[in-house]
Amino acid sequence: MEPATPLPALALARVDGAPARGSAPSRFPAGPPPRLLALDAHGRILNWMSWQDAACLYARDAVAWTLGEPCLVLHGGVNRWTGRRSVLEIAPIIAARGHARSRIPDPTPPLTNAALFARDQWLCLYCGADGRRTALTRDHVVPTSKGGRDVWENVVAACIHCNSKKGGRTPQQAGMPLLAVPFRPSWVEHLILSNRHILADQMAFLKAHLPKRQRPSG
Numbered sequence: 001m002e003p004a005t006p007l008p009a010l011a012l013a014r015v016d017g018a019p020a021r022g023s024a025p026s027r028f029p030a031g032p033p034p035r036l037l038a039l040d041a042h043g044r045i046l047n048w049m050s051w052q053d054a055a056c057l058y059a060r061d062a063v064a065w066t067l068g069e070p071c072l073v074l075h076g077g078v079n080r081w082t083g084r085r086s087v088l089e090i091a092p093i094i095a096a097r098g099h100a101r102s103r104i105p106d107p108t109p110p111l112t113n114a115a116l117f118a119r120d121q122w123l124c125l126y127c128g129a130d131g132r133r134t135a136l137t138r139d140h141v142v143p144t145s146k147g148g149r150d151v152w153e154n155v156v157a158a159c160i161h162c163n164s165k166k167g168g169r170t171p172q173q174a175g176m177p178l179l180a181v182p183f184r185p186s187w188v189e190h191l192i193l194s195n196r197h198i199l200a201d202q203m204a205f206l207k208a209h210l211p212k213r214q215r216p217s218g
């Protein structure tokens, strides 16, 4: 009699660790393999995860349910009983068992320059200069020298010219009005802004979970 489900263990054995011959993802468009959207079993959005982490969830039988058509196919080792090569189809959205999130419902995304510039759409929020043509900096709307804090609500992307022109003044004092009001991105917004290769299924799911107050246009 055949042992029960030997496939996951074999797949894990080949997928675990650095991508080696025969174990790399074999079905995705050119470019980096997509990241997978991890949910807890209640459908709450957790984070992006690598295909290696996703494969581990499948192999440990820790996938509660999935959404979307498989976006990756992993080939593992050969099953010693059937002689067939194991195949693991990875879904773009994966809910894991035993991952109930007990923390605050909407954690503050880490404030990095990359995340800040993405929030401000790679534009200087004073003159509108395109950050792809000029270097951007992190400007504190209320300068730190005046007690301004290094938080999402008090920082904007600014070109070097505007940042030095504004100096240690507030926008009012400098006569430099902001083009938009800085805000703290929700966790879902953060996930959208932090991944340039979001699959259609993932984007539809994330957009449905955006806060009502603002949805990206277009």
Ligand SMILES: [Zn+2]
Pocket (backbone or CB within 6 Å): 124, 125, 126, 127, 128, 129, 158, 159, 160, 161, 162, 163
């Ligand atoms: Zn500027």
